[in-house]
Amino acid sequence: MTCTLKVSNIRKTFVLHNQNGIRLPVLSGASLSVSAGECVVLHGRSGTGKSTLLRALYGNYLTDSGRIEVQHQGQWLDMTQAPPRTLVNVRRHTIGWVSQFLRVIPRISALEVVMQPMIEQGGDRAEARARAEVLLTRLNVPEHLWQLAPATFSGGEQQRVNIARGFIADYPILLLDEPTASLDAANRAVVVELIREAKARGAAIVGIFHDEDVREQVADHLYDIQPEAAPRPATKQEEHSA
Numbered sequence: 018m019t020c021t022l023k024v025s026n027i028r029k030t031f032v033l034h035n036q037n038g039i040r041l042p043v044l045s046g047a048s049l050s051v052s053a054g055e056c057v058v059l060h061g062r063s064g065t066g067k068s069t070l071l072r073a074l075y076g077n078y079l080t081d082s083g084r085i086e087v088q089h090q091g092q093w094l095d096m097t098q099a100p101p102r103t104l105v106n107v108r109r110h111t112i113g114w115v116s117q118f119l120r121v122i123p124r125i126s127a128l129e130v131v132m133q134p135m136i137e138q139g140g141d142r143a144e145a146r147a148r149a150e151v152l153l154t155r156l157n158v159p160e161h162l163w164q165l166a167p168a169t170f171s172g173g174e175q176q177r178v179n180i181a182r183g184f185i186a187d188y189p190i191l192l193l194d195e196p197t198a199s200l201d202a203a204n205r206a207v208v209v210e211l212i213r214e215a216k217a218r219g220a221a222i223v224g225i226f227h228d229e230d231v232r233e234q235v236a237d238h239l240y241d242i243q244p245e246a247a248p249r250p251a252t253k254q255e256e257h258s259a
């Protein structure tokens with residue numbers, strides 16, 4: 018299988034400048050690789066850094082060191098060194114992000130919100146519309162809502178519009194941040210199907226799923242994030258040699 022995403026030795030410490038510069042080390046050498054058609058699920062206790070790692074992969078967080086290499090338009094590109102303009106291009110064509118939250122844009126209809134990523138990739142409007150309609154139908158978003166702006170939709174409806182938007186374009190890499198959180202069983206099953214279809218067309222997927230059932234159905238590998246060692250008092254031996 019072709020490797021599409023290579024993460025090596027990522028370190029990330031948050032520095033809380035407005036709280037006496039306290040340093041919170043979160044990732045201390047995360048390394049993983051993901052091939053086309055494979056889904057790696059980030060795993061670990063709450064607060065170990067799963068979301069931090071996923072956001073770093075999307076270029077939302079700067080890292081202290083390490084490399085995040087992606088296959089972008091036929092070449093390897095290190096996301097940690099990419100200028101903003103390149104990041105925008107990578108996000109348009111190579112890496113899709115699907116979370117449970119929709120960033121609502123005033124006055125744009127649900128249908129348009131879903132079609133947008135495919136159109137930004139240069140896709141045909143009629144084809145984008147047809148795909149959006151299929152996705153909204155599969156995700157049980159009632160047809161009478163499609164022409165309305167999602168600002169007034171229920172939380173669950175907004176979430177499903179966002180999932181449709183995330184799966185409309187055939188991104189080579191998909192990052193999934195709890196896309197099934199608070200969905201009912203029927204809609205969770207649809208998302209599992211969408212993930213399986215994305216894998217079958219060759220997408221490399223990294224995801225966070227707290228739902229064990231979903232995790233078991235989609236994961237090829239789990240990537241365990243170990244908690245950072247908590248500060249500890251010095252041992253007797255260390256005190257003597259100090």
Ligand SMILES: Nc1ncnc2c1ncn2[C@@H]1O[C@H](COP(=O)(O)OP(=O)(O)OP(=O)(O)O)[C@@H](O)[C@H]1O
Nearest residue numbers: 031032041043061062063064065066067068069070
């Ligand atoms: N922007 C930030 N600034 C400062 N600290 C942060 C920031 N984002 C996360 N952290 C800290 O980093 C640690 C890891 O957080 P993260 O959200 O990545 O964990 P997680 O494994 O995804 O947790 P959960 O399973 O509860 O969602 C936490 O201690 C958190 O407080």
